[in-house]
Amino acid sequence: MHIRKALERAGFVVARETVRESARPERTVYGLTSPGRAELHDWMRELLSTPVKEYSQFEAALSLMPVLPPGEAATLLRDRAQRLEAEIRQLREDMRAAARQGVERLFLVETEFLVAMRTGERTWVAQLLGLIDADPDFTRTWKAWHKKRHDGAGPRAGATASPELRRKPTRR
Numbered sequence: 001m002h003i004r005k006a007l008e009r010a011g012f013v014v015a016r017e018t019v020r021e022s023a024r025p026e027r028t029v030y031g032l033t034s035p036g037r038a039e040l041h042d043w044m045r046e047l048l049s050t051p052v053k054e055y056s057q058f059e060a061a062l063s064l065m066p067v068l069p070p071g072e073a074a075t076l077l078r079d080r081a082q083r084l085e086a087e088i089r090q091l092r093e094d095m096r097a098a099a100r101q102g103v104e105r106l107f108l109v110e111t112e113f114l115v116a117m118r119t120g121e122r123t124w125v126a127q128l129l130g131l132i133d134a135d136p137d138f139t140r141t142w143k144a145w146h147k148k149r150h151d152g153a154g155p156r157a158g159a160t161a162s163p164e165l166r167r168k169p170t171r172r
Helices: 002-009 034-049 057-067 070-100 105-134 136-151
Strands: 013-019 027-032
Touching: 002 013, 002 027, 027 034, 057 070, 070 105, 070 136, 105 136
Parallel strands: none
Antiparallel strands: 013 027
8 A cells, every 4th residue: 555655646656447346345446657657667677687686595594504514504405406406397387387378488487587596596506515515625614613512612502603703792
């Protein structure tokens, strides 16, 4: 409701008609104004042409991945890769089904994009797993930190920041 009011105030939309379908409540149908159409086209030009940083939960998880031991992280990443593969298969099947029903490819491009993104992520996760599984330099510090925690020489149980990352408390 707030968005509609903002669009009306900006002069981008205007009420065109009020309709009632059977026993449903009345609803107002809005249409774009000329300034609204121009704003929409400007917005779409920006969205299509300009890459922006989009934050994902996975990116946040990667930044904190060392909290878990390497073996556990690898198991979870393998699970993720399997889920990505299943999602990719399902999306491709959905696109084939839509095409069989006559949906033009133009209206499936967002799904094609999602398949490409998931495929890229699956490939990247496989590469990360290769590092965790086979590159001792990649996991040396990570394993040492977890060994210290396990041996009791590291941070207290339940703490997540490495000693190098923890800050001394400040007085207030």
